[in-house]
Amino acid sequence: xxxxxxxxxxxxxxxxxxxxxxxxxxxxxxxxxxxxxxxxxxxxxxxxxxxxxxxxxxxxxxxxxxxxxxxxxxxxxxxxxxxxxxxxxxxxxxxxxxxxxxxxxxxxxxxxxxxxxxxxxxxxxxxxxxxxxxxxxxxxxxxxxxxxxxxxxxxxxxxxxxxxxxxxxxxxxxxxxxxxxxxxxxxxxxxxxxxxxxxxxxxxxxxxxxxxxxxxxxxxxxxxxxxxxxxxxxxxxxxxxxxxxxxxxxxxxxxxxxxxxxxxxxxxxxxxxxxxxxxxxxxxxxxxxxxxxxxxxxxxxxxxxxxxxxxxxxxxxxxxxxxxxxxxxxxxxxxxxxxxxxxxxxxxxxxxxxxxxxxxxxxxxxxxxxxxxxxxxxxxxxxxxxxxxxxxxxxxxxxxxxxxxxxxxxxxxxxxxxxxxxxxxxxxxxxxxxxxxxxxxxxxxxxxxxxxxxxxxxxxxxxxxxxxxxxxxxxxxxxxxxxxxxxxxxxxxxxxxxxxxxxxxxxxxxxxxxxxxxxxxxxxxxxxxxxxxxxxxxxxxx
Ligand code: ADP
Numbered sequence: 001x002x003x004x005x006x007x008x009x010x011x012x013x014x015x016x017x018x019x020x021x022x023x024x025x026x027x028x029x030x031x032x033x034x035x036x037x038x039x040x041x042x043x044x045x046x047x048x049x050x051x052x053x054x055x056x057x058x059x060x061x062x063x064x065x066x067x068x069x070x071x072x073x074x075x076x077x078x079x080x081x082x083x084x085x086x087x088x089x090x091x092x093x094x095x096x097x098x099x100x101x102x103x104x105x106x107x108x109x110x111x112x113x114x115x116x117x118x119x120x121x122x123x124x125x126x127x128x129x130x131x132x133x134x135x136x137x138x139x140x141x142x143x144x145x146x147x148x149x150x151x152x153x154x155x156x157x158x159x160x161x162x163x164x165x166x167x168x169x170x171x172x173x174x175x176x177x178x179x180x181x182x183x184x185x186x187x188x189x190x191x192x193x194x195x196x197x198x199x200x201x202x203x204x205x206x207x208x209x210x211x212x213x214x215x216x217x218x219x220x221x222x223x224x225x226x227x228x229x230x231x232x233x234x235x236x237x238x239x240x241x242x243x244x245x246x247x248x249x250x251x252x253x254x255x256x257x258x259x260x261x262x263x264x265x266x267x268x269x270x271x272x273x274x275x276x277x278x279x280x281x282x283x284x285x286x287x288x289x290x291x292x293x294x295x296x297x298x299x300x301x302x303x304x305x306x307x308x309x310x311x312x313x314x315x316x317x318x319x320x321x322x323x324x325x326x327x328x329x330x331x332x333x334x335x336x337x338x339x340x341x342x343x344x345x346x347x348x349x350x351x352x353x354x355x356x357x358x359x360x361x362x363x364x365x366x367x368x369x370x371x372x373x374x375x376x377x378x379x380x381x382x383x384x385x386x387x388x389x390x391x392x393x394x395x396x397x398x399x400x401x402x403x404x405x406x407x408x409x410x411x412x413x414x415x416x417x418x419x420x421x422x423x424x425x426x427x428x429x430x431x432x433x434x435x436x437x438x439x440x441x442x443x444x445x446x447x448x449x450x451x452x453x454x455x456x457x458x459x460x461x462x463x464x465x466x467x468x469x470x471x472x473x474x475x476x477x478x479x480x481x482x483x484x485x486x487x488x489x490x491x492x493x494x495x496x497x498x499x500x501x502x503x504x505x506x507x508x509x510x511x512x513x514x515x516x517x518x519x520x521x522x523x524x525x526x527x528x529x530x531x532x533x534x535x536x537x538x539x540x541x542x
Pocket of ligand 1: 184185186232301302303304305306324325326327328329330333359416417418430432433520522524
C-alpha cells in the first residue's frame with residue numbers, strides 16, 4: 001500500500017524559490033572579479049536566475065543540455081547554479097586549474113553548448129578555442145563596460161543577456177532524478193571522469209549539510225565558501241545556504257590570507273569552509289599580525305587531512321570549532337563529518353582533538369564500511385584498516401557516458417580508493433589513498449600519519465611522504481618538506497620530533513627539503529609528480 005502523500009519532485013529550483021520568497025533580504029556578498037565588493041540578496045538571485053533561464057531558453061538551451069562554467073565563487077556563479085539547473089539543464093563546473101588539454105577534453109566530453117566565463121579566464125578560452133568547436137558561445141560574466149577585447153567571435157555579455165529579460169518565469173517541474181550538475185574529478189591518472197548529480201541527490205545532500213550533525217548550516221550563519229564552486233559544488237554550500245537562507249560570502253579570485261581575513265571580519269563570518277592549504281595561508285597571516293577571529297565559530301576542513309597542529313590552532317588558539325569532513329566528488333561530496341558526541345563533552349581538549357583529527361562519522365544517508373583483500377567486511381575496532389566503501393542516495397552510480405565501466409559492486413557499494421579504519425563509535429580515519437600507502441616489511445605505514453606528525457615539527461610548513469624502494473623492506477618512507485622562511489630546522493630535528501609519536505618502524509628513513517611541493521588542481525599533494533621526481537632517490541639506509 002502506498003502512502004497518501006503528495007508526490008512533489010525534489011528540485012534545485014525549489015531551493016532558490018524558497019529563499020527568494022522567505023529569506024529575500026538575506027545577503028549574498030562577493031568579492032567581484034572587477035574589483036569591488038558586490039552585495040545582492042536571495043530575492044534578486046532568484047529573480048536573476050529566472051531571467052538567466054529565460055535568456056538561455058532563447059539561445060536554444062534545452063532540458064539536459066550541458067552548460068559549462070569557468071568561474072570563481074561569486075553571485076553570478078550562484079545565479080548560474082540555480083538558473084541552469086532550475087531550467088532542467090546541467091551546470092558543468094570546470095576547474096580552471098586543470099591542464100589546458102584536460103579542460104579541452106572535458107568540455108568536449110561533456111559536449112558543453114555554452115560556457116560561462118569569468119573575465120580572468122577569457123585568455124584561457126582564447127588559447128583553447130581551436131579545440132572547443134562544439135561550443136556555440138562563451139558568456140562573459142560581466143557587464144558591457146567590462147567586456148574584454150577578444151578575437152573570439154561568439155562572445156556574449158552576461159548582464160546584457162540577463163537584463164533583457166523580465167523574470168516572469170515559473171520554474172519548470174520535471175522528474176527529480178533529472179541531472180542538474182556535472183563535475184569532473186581531477187584525474188591524477190588518466191582522463192578526468194564526470195560525476196553527474198541529480199536534482200534529488202543535491203536536495204537530499206543539502207538537507208544533510210543543514211543538519212546539526214552534518215555541517216549545521218542555518219539562517220544564523222554567515223558562510224564563507226572558500227572551497228571553489230568548481231570543486232565538488234563548493235561542498236554543496238550554495239544549495240544548503242539557499243535551503244535555509246544563510247548569508248553567503250564568496251571570495252572571488254582573492255584567496256590569500258589578508259583578503260580572506262578582511263572578508264571574514266567585515267561580513268561577520270560564522271562558518272568558513274576550505275582545504276588545509278588555504279587555511280595554512282590564512283593562519284600564517286593571522287599569526288604574523290597577531291590577529292583574532294571576532295565572529296567565526298566553526299570551520300569545515302576537508303579535501304585533504306586536516307593536520308593536528310592546524311586543528312589545535314583553530315580550537316585552542318582561536319576558540320573556533322573544527323569540523324573535519326571527508327568526501328569526494330563522487331559523494332556529492334559530504335560523506336563523514338567529525339562532530340563530537342554528547343559523550344565527549346567531559347573529555348580534555350587533547351582527547352577531544354584526538355577525535356577531531358579523524359575524518360568523522362557518517363551522516364544519515366551514507367553507509368560506510370571497510371573491507372580486506374578478500375572483500376570481507378573488517379571489524380569496526382579502530383585498528384583494522386582496509387578499502388573504504390560507500391553507498392547512499394547522493395553517491396555516484398557510474399561516471400558520465402559510462403567511463404570507467406561499472407563502478408559499483410553487486411550490493412551497490414562504491415570503492416573510494418581510500419584506506420581507513422572505523423572505530424566502535426563510527427569515527428572513520430583515512431590512513432591513505434590506496435595507491436599511496438607505504439608497504440614496509442609486511443606492515444603498512446600511513447603516509448598521512450607521517451605527514452601530519454611532521455607538520456607538528458617547528459619550522460615545517462608542508463610535508464609529503466612517499467614510498468622509496470628498499471632492498472630489505474620493499475618500501476620505506478621519505479619525507480619531502482618545505483621549511484618556514486629562514487628557519488634552520490634540519491633532517492635530524494624532524495626525525496627526532498617524529499620519534500616522540502611514531503613507532504620506530506614507521507620513522508622515515510630520510511627527510512629532504514624543497515622550496516615548494518606540487519599540488520593537484522584541487523589543492524592536494526601531487527604524489528605522482530613527487531614519485532616521478534624522486535624515482536632515482538637512494539635512501540641512505542638502503
Ligand atoms: P579530486 O578531484 O582531487 O579527486 P576529490 O575532492 O574528489 O577531488 O578528492 C577526494 C579524495 O580526497 C578522497 O578520496 C580522499 O582521498 C581525499 N580527502 C577528502 N577529504 C579528506 C580528509 N578530510 N582527509 C583525508 N583525505 C581526504
